[in-house]
Amino acid sequence: MNILLIGSGGREHALAWAIAKSPRCSKLFIAPGNPGTAALGENVVIDVADHAAVVSFCRLMQVGFVVVGPEAPLVDGIVDSLTAAGIRAFGPDRAAARLEGSKAFTKELCREANIPTAAFATFTDPAAAKAYVREQGAPIVVKADGLAAGKGVVVAATVEEAIEALDMMAAGGLGAAGSEVVIEECLVGEEASFFALVDGETAVPLASAQDHKRVGDGDTGPNTGGMGAYSPAPVVTPEMEERVMAEIIRPTVATMKARGTPFRGVLFAGLMITAKGPQLIEYNVRFGDPECEVLMPRLLTDVVALLEATADGTLGATAPAWREEAALTVVLAAEGYPGKPRTGTVIKGIEDAAAKSGTLVFHAGTKRLPDGTLVANGGRVLAVTGLGTGIAQAQQRAYAAVDAIDWPEGFCRRDIGWRAV
Numbered sequence: 001m002n003i004l005l006i007g008s009g010g011r012e013h014a015l016a017w018a019i020a021k022s023p024r025c026s027k028l029f030i031a032p033g034n035p036g037t038a039a040l041g042e043n044v045v046i047d048v049a050d051h052a053a054v055v056s057f058c059r060l061m062q063v064g065f066v067v068v069g070p071e072a073p074l075v076d077g078i079v080d081s082l083t084a085a086g087i088r089a090f091g092p093d094r095a096a097a098r099l100e101g102s103k104a105f106t107k108e109l110c111r112e113a114n115i116p117t118a119a120f121a122t123f124t125d126p127a128a129a130k131a132y133v134r135e136q137g138a139p140i141v142v143k144a145d146g147l148a149a150g151k152g153v154v155v156a157a158t159v160e161e162a163i164e165a166l167d168m169m170a171a172g173g174l175g176a177a178g179s180e181v182v183i184e185e186c187l188v189g190e191e192a193s194f195f196a197l198v199d200g201e202t203a204v205p206l207a208s209a210q211d212h213k214r215v216g217d218g219d220t221g222p223n224t225g226g227m228g229a230y231s232p233a234p235v236v237t238p239e240m241e242e243r244v245m246a247e248i249i250r251p252t253v254a255t256m257k258a259r260g261t262p263f264r265g266v267l268f269a270g271l272m273i274t275a276k277g278p279q280l281i282e283y284n285v286r287f288g289d290p291e292c293e294v295l296m297p298r299l300l301t302d303v304v305a306l307l308e309a310t311a312d313g314t315l316g317a318t319a320p321a322w323r324e325e326a327a328l329t330v331v332l333a334a335e336g337y338p339g340k341p342r343t344g345t346v347i348k349g350i351e352d353a354a355a356k357s358g359t360l361v362f363h364a365g366t367k368r369l370p371d372g373t374l375v376a377n378g379g380r381v382l383a384v385t386g387l388g389t390g391i392a393q394a395q396q397r398a399y400a401a402v403d404a405i406d407w408p409e410g411f412c413r414r415d416i417g418w419r420a421v
């Protein structure tokens with residue numbers, strides 16, 4: 001079967017790496033892909049926002065299955081367009097992608113299904129939002145309702161900081177995403193990324209992971225898309241997994257189905273494990289990045305068979321198998337990230353890094369020049385994954401590979417995995 005994978009990040013390189021290993025995959029296309037995916041399939045230039053163009057490409061190239069990596073095309077209804085054209089696709093339709101596309105939608109669903117989450121209120125009137133913040137006091141969390149590429153959340157330590165965030169959003173600092181805001185109680189605990197494949201009715205948990213959102217060592221500095229991750233996350237014990245499934249995932253799946261908008265795809269719950277138990281911070285409707293760069297290397301089961309069963313509604317009693325080994329990934333970012341990253345700088349030594357035992361180097365924001373030189377072309381540029389008998393060994397292998405990469409204008413956190421090591 002020919003497969004089309006949509007996306008261009010480290011997540012998509014990791015997915016492409018896993019898909020290309022599957023006996024079910026004859027030819028893999030990636031749109032637009034990156035220099036890493038080019039070694040695993042054929043990168044193709046299609047305007048993913050032009051659904052008719054994607055459908056024509058699939059017909060022309062006899063693509064039997066489409067895997068959508070990022071959230072934007074999902075929220076934009078790419079799966080609806082493919083399904084209407086009779087092309088099978090992995091990922092939720094537009095109605096179910098609201099779980100990520102609108103924070104207010106998810107909060108209402110939590111209220112309806114009695115899912116544990118931070119207390120909240122939503123506002124379109126900035127004056128009312130400010131009055132609420134003054135009444136609640138700090139710390140308090142201010143979120144833009146819509147998609148803001150991970151930059152729409154401000155955890156405010158003071159009332160002034162929260163008001164400043166509201167002013168920024170009201171002034172259009174995040175575009176239309178900030179025209180409605182959600183204001184939340186600040187949760188205290190340890191965060192975890194929880195993934196479940198959902199086929200509309202049945203939910204199958206995947207391995208757990210933990211991300212590192214802040215740009216600096218010791219979890220300092222501004223939030224990013226994620227600077228590194230590891231799997232498994234010790235905080236997600238088997239008992240905790242069962243609580244998350246029972247209290248959060250299954251009620252969500254049942255409510256979406258009862259509303260006539262069943263969710264099919266990977267449901268990614270951002271959790272805070274608090275003293276009272278797991279609380280839902282947010283949903284994403286796709287794999288995490290960089291979590292995917294630790295999940296795929298640990299997955300033993302054929303990923304294509306899993307994603308197809310999810311799309312076809314046949315997950316049943318599927319139980320994916322995982323390597324015993326832990327995986328840890330370190331993101332190398334370009335100077336300036338998460339602000340304006342410096343692009344065009346030359347990266348060397350990737351082959352040496354990837355040749356080390358138990359390591360994988362995933363490309364994200366890289367570009368290959370016509371003469372073969374690899375240059376930085378984005379904020380998060382590489383994700384370097386180590387596998388080991390425990391998180392400590394995975395960490396040591398990942399950093400040994402990072403140190404083999406010659407890229408003076410790049411940086412990484414030096415403490416990925418600190419909670420677990």
Ligand code: AMP
Nearest residue numbers: 118141153184185186187213270281282
């Ligand atoms: P989100 O985009 O909703 O995942 O939020 C980004 C980050 O902000 C999360 O990973 C948390 O670190 C933090 N955050 C979001 N909501 C809360 C909350 N209610 N309490 C504490 N921290 C939060």
Ligand code: GLY
Nearest residue numbers: 225226288289290
């Ligand atoms: N690493 C968090 C995310 O993918 O949203």
